[in-house]
Amino acid sequence: MMATTDIKELVKNIDQNNLMIVRELKKYFPIRSGFTDFIFRRPSRFVRAVDNIDFDIPKGKIFALVGESGCGKTTTGMTLIRLYNPTGGHVLFEPKEDTLKDLREISNGRIMEYDGYIDLATIPGKWLKPLRRDLQIVFQDPYSSLNPAYKVYDILEEPMKVHGIGDSKDERYDMVLKALEEVKLVPAEDIANRFPHMLSGGQRQRVVLARALLLNPKFIVADEPIAMIDVSLRAEILITLLDLKEKHNISILFITHDLTLAGNISEYIAVMYLGKIVEMGKSDVVIKKPLHPYTKALIKAIPTPDPSMRKKMKDIWIKGEVSSAVNIPEGCRFHPRCMAYEEHPEIQAKCRESEPQLIEVEKGHYVSCWLYK
Amino acid sequence: MSEKLLSVEGLKVYYFTSGGTVKAVDKVDFSLYRGEALGIAGESGCGKSTLGYGLINLVPPPGRIVDGHILIDNVDVAKLNESDLRKKVRWRKISMVFQGAMNALTPVYTIGKQLAEPLTIHTAISYKEALNKVQEILPLVGLSPEIIRRYPHELSGGMKQRVMIAMALILNPDIIIADEPTTALDVIVQAQILNLLKKLRRELGVTLILISHDLSIMAEVVDRLMVMYAGKVAELGKSDVIFSAPSHPYTQGLIASIPKLGEKKLNYIPGLPPDLRNPPVGCRFADRCPMVMDICRKEEPPFFEIAKEHFVSCWLYR
Ligand SMILES: Nc1ncnc2c1ncn2[C@@H]1O[C@H](COP(=O)(O)OP(=O)(O)OP(=O)(O)O)[C@@H](O)[C@H]1O
Ligand SMILES: Nc1ncnc2c1ncn2[C@@H]1O[C@H](COP(=O)(O)OP(=O)(O)OP(=O)(O)O)[C@@H](O)[C@H]1O
Ligand code: SF4
Ligand SMILES: [Mg+2]
Ligand SMILES: [Mg+2]
Numbered sequence: 001m002m003a004t005t006d007i008k009e010l011v012k013n014i015d016q017n018n019l020m021i022v023r024e025l026k027k028y029f030p031i032r033s034g035f036t037d038f039i040f041r042r043p044s045r046f047v048r049a050v051d052n053i054d055f056d057i058p059k060g061k062i063f064a065l066v067g068e069s070g071c072g073k074t075t076t077g078m079t080l081i082r083l084y085n086p087t088g089g090h091v092l093f094e095p096k097e098d099t100l101k102d103l104r105e106i107s108n109g110r111i112m113e114y115d116g117y118i119d120l121a122t123i124p125g126k127w128l129k130p131l132r133r134d135l136q137i138v139f140q141d142p143y144s145s146l147n148p149a150y151k152v153y154d155i156l157e158e159p160m161k162v163h164g165i166g167d168s169k170d171e172r173y174d175m176v177l178k179a180l181e182e183v184k185l186v187p188a189e190d191i192a193n194r195f196p197h198m199l200s201g202g203q204r205q206r207v208v209l210a211r212a213l214l215l216n217p218k219f220i221v222a223d224e225p226i227a228m229i230d231v232s233l234r235a236e237i238l239i240t241l242l243d244l245k246e247k248h249n250i251s252i253l254f255i256t257h258d259l260t261l262a263g264n265i266s267e268y269i270a271v272m273y274l275g276k277i278v279e280m281g282k283s284d285v286v287i288k289k290p291l292h293p294y295t296k297a298l299i300k301a302i303p304t305p306d307p308s309m310r311k312k313m314k315d316i317w318i319k320g321e322v323s324s325a326v327n328i329p330e331g332c333r334f335h336p337r338c339m340a341y342e343e344h345p346e347i348q349a350k351c352r353e354s355e356p357q358l359i360e361v362e363k364g365h366y367v368s369c370w371l372y373k
Numbered sequence: 374m375s376e377k378l379l380s381v382e383g384l385k386v387y388y389f390t391s392g393g394t395v396k397a398v399d400k401v402d403f404s405l406y407r408g409e410a411l412g413i414a415g416e417s418g419c420g421k422s423t424l425g426y427g428l429i430n431l432v433p434p435p436g437r438i439v440d441g442h443i444l445i446d447n448v449d450v451a452k453l454n455e456s457d458l459r460k461k462v463r464w465r466k467i468s469m470v471f472q473g474a475m476n477a478l479t480p481v482y483t484i485g486k487q488l489a490e491p492l493t494i495h496t497a498i499s500y501k502e503a504l505n506k507v508q509e510i511l512p513l514v515g516l517s518p519e520i521i522r523r524y525p526h527e528l529s530g531g532m533k534q535r536v537m538i539a540m541a542l543i544l545n546p547d548i549i550i551a552d553e554p555t556t557a558l559d560v561i562v563q564a565q566i567l568n569l570l571k572k573l574r575r576e577l578g579v580t581l582i583l584i585s586h587d588l589s590i591m592a593e594v595v596d597r598l599m600v601m602y603a604g605k606v607a608e609l610g611k612s613d614v615i616f617s618a619p620s621h622p623y624t625q626g627l628i629a630s631i632p633k634l635g636e637k638k639l640n641y642i643p644g645l646p647p648d649l650r651n652p653p654v655g656c657r658f659a660d661r662c663p664m665v666m667d668i669c670r671k672e673e674p675p676f677f678e679i680a681k682e683h684f685v686s687c688w689l690y691r
Contacts, residue, residue: 068559069530200645201417230417230586235630235641257559260634287635301564303589305631307612310410310594313571314564321529 007090007122011114014092019219019251020057020080025050025089025121027072027079031326047325049075051275052089054358057219057268060249062242064262064283066298067272068322073255076272077221080253081135082120082128091120095134096218102130133163136212137221145208146196152180153192156211163215179210183240202233206240213244223255238265259298263287271295274333275325277358281365291367293317293340332356332370340371347371378547378580379405379428379467384441384451386420386427393650397423397436399604402676405548410574410581412595412612414588414627416646420604421584422472425550427451428582429469430458431495445548456497464496468541472552472584475533478525485521488540496544506543513577514539514569531562538569542577549573550582555590567593588631592616600624603646603657606676610683620685622662656688664689 010023028046049072057063065073078084080091094117095103103111103118107127111118120131139145146155156176159165166172173192180188183206196204205225212220222241242265245252256262262269263283270280271294279292290296297318317339323329335341335351347370350356358368386398397420405411413421426432428443430450443450445466453462478487489503498506508518514535525533534554541549551570555563567590573579583594591598591612598612600621608621619625626642644661647653653660656669668688677690 068561202645233641235632235639236643238639239641259560260632263635264632264637264639284635298560299634301560302634303564303567303587303593305589305592305616305628305633307592307595307616310571310592310596310612313568314593316561316564316568318561321531 007114007119010090011092011117014115014117015056016094016115017058018056018092019059019094020120021090021092021117022053022055022057022080023090023092025053025076025079025091026087027075027084028087045326048275048328049325050079051328053272053275053277055270055277055280057251057253059251060245061268062245062252062254062266063268063270064254064256064266065270065272066256066259066262068257070322070325071272072275072325073257073272074223077137077223077253077255080120081137081219081221082123082125082131083137085125086121089121092117093120093134093219094118095131096216099130099134103127106130133165133215134218135221136215136217136219137223138208138212138225139223146204148196150195151192152194152196152199152207155196155207156180156192156214159211160214165215175214176210179214180207182213182244183207183210185210200233201230202237205233205237209237209240209244213248216248217250219251219253221253221255224257225254234261241265259287260302271298274323274328276333276368277366278334278369279367280358281362285362285365289365291361291365291372292334292369293338293371294334297339332368334369340369344371375409376407377404378407378445380442380444381428382442382444384424384427384443385439386423386432386436387439388423388436390435390650395436395649396604396652397649398427399652400441401601401604401606403599403606403609405580405582407547407580408574408578409597410570410583410595412591412598413582413584413601414586414591414598415601415607416627417586418646418649419601420649421586421601422552424601425469425552425582425584428550429463429467431463431469459495460497464492464541464544464546466546467548467550468544468546469550470534470537470541470552470554473557475530475537476557478533480524480526482524483521484523484525484528484536487525488521488536492540492543498544503543507539510539510542511536513542513573529562530558531565534558534562534566535569538566538573542573542579545577546579548580548582550584552584553586554583556585556587563590570594588616588627600627603652604649605657606684606686607658608685608687610680610685614680614683620679620683620690621658621687622664622689623658626661626663656686658687 027050028048031045079086153176157172160172166175177188180191185191185206254266266283269283269286270277273294279295290299300317318337320337329336331352331354341351350370356368356370358366360366361372381403384401388395427438438451450462485504488507489500492503493500511518516535555566595612598615599609600607602623608624619628629640655671656674659665659669674686674688676684676686679685679690
C-alpha cells in the first residue's frame with residue numbers, strides 16, 4: 001500500500017468498494033513540558049499514539065483493530081470520526097447523500113468532494129455536525145455510557161432531537177420502539193420505560209447499540225463493546241451486531257484486544273503495535289497464517305480450552321514489557337521484544353536501524369517486518 | 374486423592390439488602406485436596422467472589438455467612454471470631470487475591486505501604502514485619518524488591534497483578550484463592566500470570582482456587598472444576614472429564630459458548646440467570662434449560678454422583 005501525502009494523487013482512483021480510505025493518519029498528544037524542560041530548552045515531546053497508519057475499510061464489512069492496551073486502538077477510532085483532530089493524514093469517507101447535501105449547505109458549497117467522498121481528516125470542525133449521524137461510536141462500558149437518571153426512552157430520544165430526526169414526539173416514540181425491537185429488547189414499550197439499572201449488562205449494551213442505530217449511521221466504531229460482558233451474553237450481542245450490519249449495510253471498526261473475538265466476527269484484521277499497523281489482511285489469513293512476530297506472539301498466548309495443556313508452561317514468544325509511546329524504539333519499534341530478531345542475526349542491524357514498511361507480501365496480506373523483505 | 378485441606382459443608386452466604394436477601398451462595402459443598410488447583414466458574418453474579426470471601430470469612434457487609442461449615446485443620450473458619458481469624462487463619466492458612474484489587478491501588482501511596490497495610494488489618498503482624506515480608510516475597514513473583522518504593526502508575530498492569538499475588542503469598546499459606554487474576558489484562562500478560570500461578574504451584578506446592586468466568590483459562594490451569602449457577606454448584610469434577618464430556622446442561626452450554634480461534638460460529642445460552650433475591654423453586658437453571666422436565670420446576674435436584682468424584686445437580690441423572 002503506497003502512502004500518498006498528496007490528496008490529489010490519493011483521490012485520482014478511489015476504490016468505490018471502500019467506505020473509508022485512511023492514509024498516513026497520525027495523532028500525537030503533546031506532553032505538558034515541565035519547568036526544567038523550559039529552562040534547558042528541551043523540545044516539546046509527544047505521545048505518538050497513532051503514528052502514520054494506512055488502511056481501507058470496505059463497505060458493509062467489519063474491520064477489527066487488535067493489539068495490547070495502549071497501542072492506539074481507541075485513539076485511531078476517535079481520530080477517524082473526528083472526535084479527535086488528526087495530527088496529519090487523510091481519511092476519505094463517502095457520506096450518505098442527504099449528509100452530503102447538508103454539508104454543501106452548511107459550507108456554502110465550499111466542501112471539497114471527490115466522487116462522493118470527502119476528506120474527514122481535513123474538513124473544518126464547524127462543518128462536522130451533519131456527519132455526526134453517519135459516524136457513530138459505541139463504547140466499551142455499558143455501565144457508564146448510559147445516564148442513570150434517564151429512562152431508556154429519553155436516552156434514545158435525545159440524539160434524535162439533537163439531529164432533528166423525527167417530526168413529532170409520537171414519531172420519535174415509534175422510532176425508539178422500532179430500534180429496541182431491532183436489538184431484540186422486547187417488549188419494547190416495557191424496556192423503554194425502564195431506567196438503566198433495571199437492565200442487565202447485555203441489555204444495557206444493546207440499548208447503547210440501539211442509540212447508535214437510531215441515527216441510521218454508515219459507520220460505527222465499536223470500541224471493545226463486549227469487554228465487560230459475560231461470555232454467554234457476549235455472543236448474543238455480537239450476533240445482534242452482525243445482523244444489524246447485514247441489514248443496514250453498515251461498516252464497523254471493531255476494536256478489541258482479543259484476537260479470537262476479532263476472528264469470530266470480522267472480515268479483516270489489522271494488528272497494531274505502539275501506534276503502527278504491523279500486520280493486516282483477511283481475518284482467516286491473519287489468524288491461520290500470521291506472519292509478523294508480534295501477531296505470532298499474540299496467537300501463541302491465547303489460552304486453549306484443552307485441559308491436557310495444564311501441566312505445561314505456556315510458551316511466551318515475546319520479551320520484556322511494552323515500550324512507551326513517548327520513547328518509541330528506533331528501527332523496527334518491536335525489535336526490543338521480538339523473538340524473531342533473536343533468532344535471525346542476519347537481519348538484526350536492519351531491525352535496529354530502519355523502520356520496516358507495511359508491504360504486501362501476498363495478495364491482500366500486509367506485514368511490516370524485515371523478515372519479509 | 375491426597376489429603377483434604379479444606380472442606381465446605383452447606384455453606385450459605387447471603388447479602389441482607391433493603392431490597393431483599395440476596396442468596397449469593399446457597400448450600401455449597403466441596404472439598405479441596407492438598408496440591409490441587411480447583412477452578413470455580415460461572416456467569417457474572419453467580420456467587421464466585423462471594424464464595425471466595427466466605428472461605429476466608431471476610432464477607433463484605435451487608436453480607437454474612439448464615440450457615441454451614443468451612444473446615445481447615447479441623448477448625449471451623451465459619452465459626453471463628455475475628456481475632457482468631459486474624460491470628461490463625463487469614464493469610465497463614467488461606468489467602469485471597471481479590472478481583473480488581475490491582476486497579477484499586479491508590480495513586481498517592483507507595484506499593485510497599487499499600488501491600489503492607491492491609492496485612493496489618495487482616496492479620497496480626499506489624500507494619501514493619503509486613504514490609505520486610507513483602508520485600509522477601511517479591512522475587513518469587515518475578516519482581517525486584519525495590520518496587521516497594523514505587524507508585525502504582527509506574528507499574529504495568531501485569532506488574533500490579535504480580536504485586537497482588539505476592540501479597541497473598543506473604544505468610545506462606547497452604548491455599549491461595551485467585552479471583553479473576555487475569556480478567557483485565559492483555560493476552561500476553563495473562564499468559565505470563567497463568568505461568569506464574571503454575572510456577573508457584575510447582576515450586577511452593579501452593580494449593581490453588583482459581584475463580585474465573587473464562588473457561589479457556591480454567592482449562593489451562595485447573596485439575597478440577599466447579600461450575601456454579603445462581604449461587605449453587607451445578608457440576609463438580611475432573612476438568613479433563615468436564616471439558617470433554619460436560620454433564621450438566623448449563624456446563625454444556627458454557628463449554629459450547631467458548632469462542633474458538635479461527636471460527637465464525639458464535640454460541641450462547643439464551644436468557645438470563647434468576648434474581649437471587651427470589652430464586653425459583655426447583656432447579657435454578659430450569660428457565661434456560663433446553664432439557665427441562667416437569668420435575669425440574671417443582672423440586673430442587675440433589676447432587677448425583679454420576680461417576681467417581683463427578684457430581685452433577687440435575688434431574689437428568691436421577
Ligand atoms: N487524551 C490523551 N492525551 C494524552 N495521551 C493519550 C490520550 N489518549 C490516549 N493517550 C495515549 O496514547 C496511547 C494510545 O492510547 P489508546 O487509548 O488509543 O490505546 P488503546 O489501544 O485503546 O488501549 P486500551 O486497550 O487500553 O483501550 C497511550 O500511550 C495513551 O496513554
Ligand atoms: N455487597 C453486596 N450487596 C448486595 N448484593 C451483593 C453484594 N455483592 C454481591 N452481591 C450480589 O451477590 C451475587 C453474587 O455476586 P458475586 O460478586 O459473588 O458474583 P461473581 O460470580 O463473583 O460475579 P462476577 O463474575 O461478575 O465477579 C450477585 O447477585 C450480586 O449482585
Ligand atoms: S522487523 Fe525485526 S524486530 Fe521487527 S518484527 Fe520483524 S524480525 Fe522482529
Ligand atoms: Mg481503548
Ligand atoms: Mg466476582
